[in-house]
Amino acid sequence: MRRLDKAFRAFFARIREGHVPGFPRFKGRGWFDTVEWPKDGDGCRWDSQPGHPTATFVRLQGIGHVRAHRHRPVRGRVKTISIKREGSRWYVILSCDDVPAETLPATGAAVGVDMGVASLVTTSDGDPLANPRHLEASAGRLAAAQRALACKKRGSKRRRKAVARVAALHAKVRRQRLDTAHKAALTLVRGYDVIVHEDLRIANMTRSAAGAIERPGRNVAAKSGLNRSILDAGWGVFLRVLAYKAESAGRELIAVDPRNTSRTCSRCGHCAKDNRLTQAEFACTTCGHTAHADVNAATNILRAGLVLRDAAEAA
Ligand SMILES: [Zn+2]
Numbered sequence: 001m002r003r004l005d006k007a008f009r010a011f012f013a014r015i016r017e018g019h020v021p022g023f024p025r026f027k028g029r030g031w032f033d034t035v036e037w038p039k040d041g042d043g044c045r046w047d048s049q050p051g052h053p054t055a056t057f058v059r060l061q062g063i064g065h066v067r068a069h070r071h072r073p074v075r076g077r078v079k080t081i082s083i084k085r086e087g088s089r090w091y092v093i094l095s096c097d098d099v100p101a102e103t104l105p106a107t108g109a110a111v112g113v114d115m116g117v118a119s120l121v122t123t124s125d126g127d128p129l130a131n132p133r134h135l136e137a138s139a140g141r142l143a144a145a146q147r148a149l150a151c152k153k154r155g156s157k158r159r160r161k162a163v164a165r166v167a168a169l170h171a172k173v174r175r176q177r178l179d180t181a182h183k184a185a186l187t188l189v190r191g192y193d194v195i196v197h198e199d200l201r202i203a204n205m206t207r208s209a210a211g212a213i214e215r216p217g218r219n220v221a222a223k224s225g226l227n228r229s230i231l232d233a234g235w236g237v238f239l240r241v242l243a244y245k246a247e248s249a250g251r252e253l254i255a256v257d258p259r260n261t262s263r264t265c266s267r268c269g270h271c272a273k274d275n276r277l278t279q280a281e282f283a284c285t286t287c288g289h290t291a292h293a294d295v296n297a298a299t300n301i302l303r304a305g306l307v308l309r310d311a312a313e314a315a
Pocket of ligand 1: 265270
């Protein structure tokens with residue numbers, strides 16, 4: 001009803017402004033996968049049986065008490081509650097106010113991170129943080145499931161089952177990606193005060209426009225469009241998780257322009273395409289410096305970030 005109200009309010013508001021809006025169209029039960037209660041206690045109540053010894057319940061208007069698996073403690077004050085359907089799973093999503101920040105002790109260290117294919121992130125200290133091999137396995141299964149789906153007859157029961165299988169695999173990949181991102185981001189936030197990363201908007205631009213020239217190895221390694229999209233989404237998820245973990249821990253996050261970071265020598269600054277021999281190897285044609293290509297790029301990213309930081313402090 002809230003959604004319907006919102007749609008009609010917007011419709012009449014546009015009529016008053018003299019526009020010719022389209023009439024709000026009917027959206028059936030299959031259209032939405034979430035329902036949100038804007039206020040805890042108004043139609044919905046988190047932890048509705050606080051005295052219960054073992055389980056947590058959420059009370060939903062018109063349904064009653066529903067048992068929820070509380071996978072981690074709730075911090076802060078519950079503000080809104082949403083219920084989400086994902087395939088055959090149901091989730092309760094809580095958004096909270098007044099969540100206490102968990103600042104971590106200073107470490108005095110700064111790091112640059114390069115986002116790549118062989119490992120999701122590589123630090124300037126040489127640690128490949130997340131190696132998403134399991135994503136590749138899921139990508140294979142997903143491709144097979146999509147091929148199976150393509151030959152099912154429309155409207156058939158088998159097609160419906162195949163659709164559910166594809167959706168379940170997508171959900172699995174999503175969960176694995178999120179898990180990887182959390183682990184990598186936590187390692188960084190615990191170990192470093194200042195974290196410098198590539199600005200993903202610029203990185204994606206250079207990749208799509210001149211990907212084959214800018215980073216030849218990467219596009220060869222990402223064989224199919226499916227792998228590609230899984231990795232692209234992985235970087236975005238990682239940066240989102242990193243941003244909020246850094247904020248909560250009181251860490252400084254700097255985004256830099258990633259152009260040329262993969263072909264510039266981190267020792268002498270010589271920038272040439274020939275420096276990058278293969279996907280993994282970097283060898284400077286001027287000073288002979290050799291390093292793992294991702295570590296070299298991460299070092300350049302760290303340096304660029306620290307320059308930006310000094311400039312901001314001087315201004
Ligand atoms: Zn060099």
